[in-house]
Amino acid sequence: MTKFNFDDLIKSLYGSLIDPDGFKPFLSKLIEQCNFRSGALIMANMETRDVNVIWMEGLDLENIHLFMEHLDRKDPLIRELVKAEPGSLIIAGDATREDARINEPEFYHDWICDLDIHYAAGAVLTIEGSWVSQMVFQRRHDQGMFLPDEIDMLKQLIPHMQHAMHLHHLKVDQDKQRLLSQLLFDQIQQPVILLDNANNVCHYNQKANAFLSKSMPLKIINRKLHSIKTNKNTEMDLAINACRTNNNTQTVHINTENNHTLALTFAPLVKENNNIEHGIAIFIYSSEQASNLDLQILHDLFNLSDKEGKVCCELVNGRSPAEIADLHYLSYETVRTYIKRIMKKTQTSRQNELVAKLMSSPAFYPITSPSKV
Template structure:
């Protein structure tokens, strides 16, 4: 592994920026207006806490697209392991992930099993895409007409893919535009592969190790690619004691598909927040094992890229009671009972049945609690309660 420090950043960037693509990968086409800035942003991602977000923003603007994603796709089962994106709302990404839309995604379905090469257009795949479930909704909801895509890397287990979308109003990609993008292809591949190889976590791991070791709960630290940097002994024991969560190629994987989708959606937004790309705060995944009390996995952003995951085991420690929640947050009795039920892992639907009320009524009451706790989402509320009251 190569360790890249701030002291040698300038010399590395200078060397990389003076390199030219291989002759067989050069194109006579005029470059994009912002080509130098785009190349600079690619190699700056090796040391910049924002990673590839500035690059995605620049290339979308330069090619007049509407959105772009740099995504690592696991082949079996087909799922997203990590994603950088721009131009897409958090609501859309949640819908995409939670509904497993990668299986209906035109480009991802085809490109995942394609060898690395040059940029291609999605238009040639339209006839194949029409056979995919939910394709009509995908096309109608997002108003997408075309996508320029590049397979950056492909192994037996994963594919790294870049896709840049256009709307109907922006029009389909022309051959000249693909050639402009292909001028950048060698730089994109080199920068992304270097990024994957760099050991940027060594110093962070050393600084986190003593802190995480002292935490009273099983704790994991993930980097900006959602790969495991560090876990304490309690976390190792936790992984050994159950089979619902495991470590696979430095990534956490859930057996339950809903848990996996929730984890991917939350971790994607939290990493973006740690990079200053969104205001998304902490979140919680409720993991039930048989009939035991739930395990609550609290995901919290770490400044300068990363996630701290803390596991609260309801079987080993007493979860906050309604009385304790009321005294700390100033909730009414009914609000505190609702919050305590959420901490116990109950869904809003289950709570509504328990109270003989509609789910809409319970949801309305929940939203009224957010300002009192200084939060905006259900997962953020549970996470806040756990961090405040679990000792």
């Protein structure tokens, strides 16, 4: 069985977003750990046939352009990728190679035989308009077919690759955005619910959907967010009104039946930066599973000190400046000073904008190890 350091791969992946060499160090590490012959991360325009090679190893540029421009429609793996849903892992093995030998002899000779590519795996990561990002890996005949544990690892890696690619696209557009778009909400690894100007739930991300589907003290009824503890509904209404009136963040704490605490942070959205007029974002934090920020990545991204990074950790876990002060035996004004410095370094002007930027940065990510590797 192949041995992987999955956590190391994940950290290297998200570190790619701030690495001058981009995704190259991560993908080179993946090729080494998995004993691949070659691999590529490609952006292809399905309309114009333009190809942008983000990373490639084990193949030269001439080969990859020849493949994409002339032979890709003959490749059984690419034909399957074109039809596949984003995130699906496609494997090309012995049967695929034999099909190519019979039905596409030119492709079989020029690509499989001459370049010694006998096995391949690939996945579509993202689709942005006519642009499709594809991840493909190949093996020589002597390296053998992909093993079950390798396939399992790649399947668990793909969602992280998709997340990293989305963050890559968002990072490219970062100068044009000051606050979360709906797409960015969907990438946050924390439950987020959006309210429109009538306090109706107009959107919630996948994490919030999973959260609400469980037996939790929060439910959406007739497009309104309700707590099963009726006294908390009044407190939530007051927080929403204060959030709108004062244009600042509010926090409501709810105790669960399992003796955990939910912190609901209500943050006003800036009108000109989203399509929700006077909207409110509700970030849901649970003491059962605290969020985590990598202090080193925060330093590399924004030049934050460790103390500033720890304040950021508390903010993304839903704690107010007053709560942070009490928790760390600091004065309220000291915490406010830290936050002002952090906002200046992160080029944000509001606390909710700061939290959004932190949670969409590569410093904030889940690390989970696959169970079968």
